Amino acid sequence: MRRWVVAAAAGIVVAGAVAAVVWWPSGDDSGLPPARARVYADFSACLLTGGQGLASPGAGPVWAGLQDASGDTRIKVSYLTASGPATEANYLPYLNSLAQRRCDVILTAGEPGTSAALAQAAAHPAIRFVAVGGTGREGPNVSAVRVTDHVRGDVAETVRAAARAAGR
Incomplete structure (x- = not known):
């Protein structure tokens, strides 16, 4: 019985030593990919879409323009889908939600x-509103972007300009 206990203890010691060698950090982590953390600016642009989200009419190119602007300015971008009936009254709570999230x-x-x-633009003078494909009305904090073949680029440039104006 005593030999069995000694053999088991020796096996545990050997297994522990092998595990230590296998798991011991070698200091060479060149096989690991580089860290991909991205530092964002303190500025956000938010898209309000229809009930189909990014598949809503006109939302795809606008989202692509936002991503383009984020890529070179490091601003945060997000979108919110307004569910329910496509009415102004139904969209107001979603729009106000974006305002409460402090979207710039x-x-x-x-x-x-x-x-x-x-x-809602007058009630939120610190927020820049960009109406893509709307009536073309503009105001002190409202810009209109016409729907053309260049919507993506126009949206990206409008958002970049807003970020620059805010010092970001």
């Missing part, structure tokens, strides 16, 4: 989001 720029693509943004 709020973009809308088409109606009724654009009407809701125009209705």
